[in-house]
Amino acid sequence: MTHVSFEQRISTEEELRELLGYPSELVRQKVINHWDRHYREFIDLSPFILMSTANLHGECDVSPRGDSPGFALVLDDKHLVIPERPGNRRMDSLRNILSNPYIGLIFLIPGLEETLRVNGKASILRDESLLGTMGVNGRTPMVAIGIEVEECYIHCAKSLKRxxxxxxxxxxDLAVLPNPA
Structure with a gap:
């Protein structure tokens, strides 16, 4: 295996800005701290979310969440709930949220090249009246992730276009991929 040293590192934001520059005024102004009508519609149409959390030590995790469009429920202009569906029971995201509430989400809509980015604070909910509205195939989630939005914005299509x-x-060709089992 080749040894990589990563010797020429950038260590300050000043150095980074000098090299890459600053965002335009339009990009700076697109960030808001609540759901507007367009963001609510985006969430309602999205069947897939990438959820980023980190534990108290800063060790990160990105976890996929998917279901029928609208599975993430917007409660009001600042709050969103994502049901926790049965899975592998590792609970990486849930365990991270217990020690560090900060969360990042990317909502995707198949065929659409823009994404919706959300940052906020999460908590684990077990409100039965809320969970009862999120059942699928006769199964009600035991918990859900509640998110209070701190910033959200539409992310440009460049990465999905590329x-x-x-x-x-x-x-x-999926036939040439190794078997994960």
């Missing part, structure tokens, strides 16, 4: 993620003709 990756051609939604273009089926660019997808690899």
């Amino acid at each position: 990756s051609r993620l939604w273009q089926a003709e660019t997808w690899p």
Whole structure:
């Protein structure tokens, strides 16, 4: 295996800004701290979320969440709830939230190249009246993740355009992939 040293590191924001510059005024102004009508519609249409959390030591985790569009429930202009569906029971995100409430979300809509980015604070909820509204196939979640939004904005399409993620003709032949089992 090749040894990599990462010797030429950038260590300050000043150094980074000198090299890469600053965002435009339009980019700075697009960040808001609540759901507007467009963001609510985006969340309602999204069947897939990437959820980023970190524990008290800063060790990060990104976990996928998916269900029918609208599975993430907007409660009001500042609050969102995501049901915790049965899975592998590792509970990485949930354990992280217990020690560090900060959370980042990326909402995706198949075929749409823009994404919705959300940052906020999370808590683990077990309110039965709320959970009762989030059941699927006769199964009510035992807990949900409540998020209070601190910032949200539409992220430009450049990364999804470059990756051609939604273009089926660019997808690899899955038969050549190794078996994960």
